[in-house]
Amino acid sequence: MDGSTQATLRRYRSLVDLTLTLARTTRRRDLLDAVHQHMGQLFVAPVTMLALHSPGGQWDCLTREGEHLHHKTLPAQADGLLERAWAGRLRCTNDLAAYTRQEGLVLRRLDRASLLPPTASWMGVPLGQPGDDVTGVLSVQSYRRGAFTPQDLELLEVFAAHLGVALENAALRERLECEAMTDELTGLGNRRRFILEGQRAMTRGPLSVALLDLQDFKRINDERGHSVGDAVLRAVAGLLRTCAQSGGEAFRLGGDEFALLLAGPVEDQWPRLRQLRAALAALPPDLAAEVNLGLVCLQPGETLGGLLDRADERMYQAKARGVFLDMPPRLLLPED
Structure with missing residues (x-):
């Protein structure tokens, strides 16, 4: 078995382990932490981002860049990277600067004070379906151009499918727990x-x-x-x-x-x-x-x-x- 095949098997084993972790995790916040902690096992990429649709139509973004975790809410755009990924119009670009120039897009950096390099390669896949309790985009980013392969995108899509189900189940569990602790008539805690x-x-x-x-x-x-x-x-x-x-x-x-x-x-x-x-x-x-x-x-x-x-x-x-x-x-x- 050559080195390339062994590396592929290791990645798929990591995917299986991470999927099992998701299955055992019952809180959305814990799920988000697990994603950011373990995505490095799947991708050689210093940036991961979970952008979830908020009730007001905004993007609730949790991003890990290096050792820094950022939480920020971004307004929806008519045609931004996240909107394109959610609509299925963009999955991967290995030259983000050239892509945005060509498409006339303006990039938004979550941490404006960051001294780290700008994103050069970008992958993003949708989470959930319209009408689900939890929907959004899972993104992986690299400072290096040409960082991602078709296999990387395939892994991200498979993982996003599992994460979407886990988030939906966690949201349902949390909603049921909330209902069990809420007075139906007044909406106050019981x-x-x-x-x-x-x-x-x-x-x-x-x-x-x-x-x-x-x-x-x-x-x-x-x-x-x-x-x-x-x-x-x-x-x-x-x-x-x-x-x-x-x-x-x-x-x-x-x-x-x-x-x-x-x-x-x-x-x-x-x-x-x-x-x-x-x-x-x-x-x-x-x-x-x-x-x-x-x-x-x-x-x-x-x-x-x-x-x-x-x-x-x-x-x-x-x-x-x-x-x-x-x-x-x-x-x-x-x-x-």
């Missing part, structure tokens, strides 16, 4: 997500938790109908989502019970809670609902369950007093 995010947040520093419920929500359903009750829940959920912006997240734990995870101690939460109370008071009359809230801060050695129990106790104290938020008098919200 109790399962609250527990997951709460446990993560407990390791990151000071943490406050607010527990909320709606007063007499059963009466709203009984007297005004479940469609009105659902509209009230969605309206409150929207206000809580806004309240949790910048260092927090809102959840529907079930029924008329909601929770907020808020970064920082209790004292840091007054401005957002004042805005929440004002927003609740400004709801249209047909969506109006009284809300009780219990707010506590994580204590040293406390579990998430213990934190929730204390928040629940404060919430019921607020309900018993007929106030929005139960706190010692010196800590009442401004204007109380």
Whole structure:
């Protein structure tokens, strides 16, 4: 067996190994990392790029050039290299400068500050099909003219087919996991997500938790109908989502019970809670609902369950007093 045949077999073994890695990898981010880490086994090329279509029609590009990893979003062009590769009009050019001059194209460099040479040889093949969850272009680039052979292009096309399937499967798995942690009615995270995010947040520093419920929500359903009750829940959920912006997240734990995870101690939460109370008071009359809230801060050695129990106790104290938020008098919200 001559050296050329042995080299070809090694490359195809590397392709099989990389395909198996893709099959075992379940997260899109991990897939992208695996591609950039292992593409060097298939191609003698210092640059690899994954350009994925974003929902807004842009290109979400992750590029490894040497030891540097760049992430950048590029606007779509009417007729650029990526658009041509996606449409099947361009697969490989071993003299990119001459090709772009001939075609009147303008090249875009992701890392404008890079001191590395410009791309001289370029290959790009499409990922996925129109309508798939994940679509884009897989590209390999070299600083040397004449770097790629027809066999290189064949390998890239075979690998792109496997990568496209792996990305589609990962996207489906992630979507199912997201749905399993999302409240269908309000779009907020559900109790399962609250527990997951709460446990993560407990390791990151000071943490406050607010527990909320709606007063007499059963009466709203009984007297005004479940469609009105659902509209009230969605309206409150929207206000809580806004309240949790910048260092927090809102959840529907079930029924008329909601929770907020808020970064920082209790004292840091007054401005957002004042805005929440004002927003609740400004709801249209047909969506109006009284809300009780219990707010506590994580204590040293406390579990998430213990934190929730204390928040629940404060919430019921607020309900018993007929106030929005139960706190010692010196800590009442401004204007109380």
